[in-house]
Amino acid sequence: MKNKKYTIVTYGCQMNEHDSEKISWLLEKMGYEWTDNKKESDLIIYNTCLVRENAELRVYGQLGALKNLKRRKPDLVIAVCGCMMQREEARNVILSKYKHVDIIFGTSNIHKLPQLINRYEQTGKTVVDIVEDDRETIEEVEANRKYSFKAFVNIMYGCNNFCTYCIVPYTRGREKSREPEHILKEIQELGEKGYKEITLLGQNVNSYGKTLGYDYSFAKLLREVNKIDGIERIRFMTSHPKDLSDELIKAISELDKVCEQLHLPVQSGSNRVLKAMNRKYTKEDYILLIEKITKAVPNIAISTDIIVGFPGETEEDFNETLDLIKKVKYDSAFTFLYSIREGTVAANMKNQVPNRIKHERFQRLLDTIYPIFYEQNLKYMNKVVEVLVEEVSKNNDNVLTGRTRTGKLVHFEGDKSLIGKLVNVKITTVKSFTLEGYII
Numbered sequence: 001m002k003n004k005k006y007t008i009v010t011y012g013c014q015m016n017e018h019d020s021e022k023i024s025w026l027l028e029k030m031g032y033e034w035t036d037n038k039k040e041s042d043l044i045i046y047n048t049c050l051v052r053e054n055a056e057l058r059v060y061g062q063l064g065a066l067k068n069l070k071r072r073k074p075d076l077v078i079a080v081c082g083c084m085m086q087r088e089e090a091r092n093v094i095l096s097k098y099k100h101v102d103i104i105f106g107t108s109n110i111h112k113l114p115q116l117i118n119r120y121e122q123t124g125k126t127v128v129d130i131v132e133d134d135r136e137t138i139e140e141v142e143a144n145r146k147y148s149f150k151a152f153v154n155i156m157y158g159c160n161n162f163c164t165y166c167i168v169p170y171t172r173g174r175e176k177s178r179e180p181e182h183i184l185k186e187i188q189e190l191g192e193k194g195y196k197e198i199t200l201l202g203q204n205v206n207s208y209g210k211t212l213g214y215d216y217s218f219a220k221l222l223r224e225v226n227k228i229d230g231i232e233r234i235r236f237m238t239s240h241p242k243d244l245s246d247e248l249i250k251a252i253s254e255l256d257k258v259c260e261q262l263h264l265p266v267q268s269g270s271n272r273v274l275k276a277m278n279r280k281y282t283k284e285d286y287i288l289l290i291e292k293i294t295k296a297v298p299n300i301a302i303s304t305d306i307i308v309g310f311p312g313e314t315e316e317d318f319n320e321t322l323d324l325i326k327k328v329k330y331d332s333a334f335t336f337l338y339s340i341r342e343g344t345v346a347a348n349m350k351n352q353v354p355n356r357i358k359h360e361r362f363q364r365l366l367d368t369i370y371p372i373f374y375e376q377n378l379k380y381m382n383k384v385v386e387v388l389v390e391e392v393s394k395n396n397d398n399v400l401t402g403r404t405r406t407g408k409l410v411h412f413e414g415d416k417s418l419i420g421k422l423v424n425v426k427i428t429t430v431k432s433f434t435l436e437g438y439i440i
């Protein structure tokens with residue numbers, strides 16, 4: 001019999017991407033084969049995100065578009081998982097309006113997917129399986145990783161911070177660190193298999209260790225990971241400014257494998273807005289942190305997340321954000337329009353910013369920040385950088401793309417046999433989002 005085919009559509013953060021790699025591993029153990037083509041799939045899975053409204057709307061749009069396919073191909077199995085499914089409201093929408101969805105599961109019970117598929121195939125009835133908090137059993141699930149040279153590794157799950165705009169603590173549950181020996185064993189195995197780069201994942205990696213019940217910090221974990229043979233680059237995300245300790249800054253500066261890159265979401269430059277967001281630091285604290293880290297690691301690339309139009313944000317508040325951006329000189333940033341997430345504290349704030357103003361500020365934010373990215377990239381002109389070659393460029397077969405230790409995307413000519421290798425590239429062209437050069 002021909003193998004069944006599956007496809008996974010993933011929305012949202014790296015956490016979700018990595019969960020999809022785990023789902024893929026489970027399905028291939030069951031004999032399923034990957035396809036990019038929905039029309040030839042026997043199983044389509046949507047791994048959803050709830051962080052902003054447009055991610056949510058896109059899922060509903062995609063599901064709506066599948067109605068016809070399912071009508072023509074009744075054996076097609078459609079499953080929806082991820083953060084959206086952790087919310088009862090979203091599950092109810094799917095159950096009432098998208099009746100062609102067959103399986104609904106959450107972020108904590110990915111390991112049960114084979115059982116859920118069997119249950120659906122035996123009964124033909126919609127299967128809903130959600131667990132609120134416990135990710136422990138997922139420890140047994142391996143990942144079918146997208147690349148053979150760089151890998152995500154979860155170090156903790158959930159979040160305890162309750163930033164007032166954010167839905168994550170309500171979907172991914174309370175913060176919980178994985179045991180260090182499990183993490184280190186996983187990375188050792190990756191090193192033995194030839195993986196060169198790992199990214200340690202958590203909603204707030206800086207508070208790693210707090211739930212373990214014994215004294216263990218993120219800095220200590222980095223020191224242990226740094227000793228693992230084969231691994232040449234260590235990245236991590238996301239960091240919360242309130243937990244970026246001196247111990248951690250010291251570790252980043254001392255450890256040779258830890259890359260010169262830090263994603264440090266600031267969200268806003270206004271102290272009033274930061275307070276309303278429950279971020280627990282001020283603009284001044286943040287700038288001081290940046291000064292400390294750039295002193296310890298002079299060539300570090302700093303990126304951030306910024307939200308525009310948080311409830312009550314005035315013109316003055318927004319100007320504080322622009323001022324902060326100019327002072328910090330980011331290398332890159334994810335910029336977001338504030339999106340109301342029902343169930344969060346900010347959703348009930350009375351002083352929502354009108355859409356028109358949000359969009360206008362958003363444009364001014366981009367106009368301010370893009371030239372800064374370019375200015376930061378200019379520092380690379382005529383320099384030689386180490387690049388981990390990742391793939392062939394989508395637009396040109398002779399061009400390869402890869403990343404510097406600082407996370408910059410670089411294009412250069414080369415043969416695809418170099419994929420997965422470290423090469424030295426001399427930079428000859430600089431743009432706001434990419435660098436170009438040639439291998440030396």
Ligand code: 5AD
Binds near residue numbers: 165265306
């Ligand atoms: N609206 C807009 N952006 C948000 N983020 C989280 N919640 C919201 C929201 N309700 C952004 C934050 C966070 C990133 C992952 O998504 O900037 O750091």
Ligand code: SF4
Binds near residue numbers: 162204
């Ligand atoms: Fe959301 Fe804040 Fe937790 Fe990040 S730290 S996941 S923004 S609550």
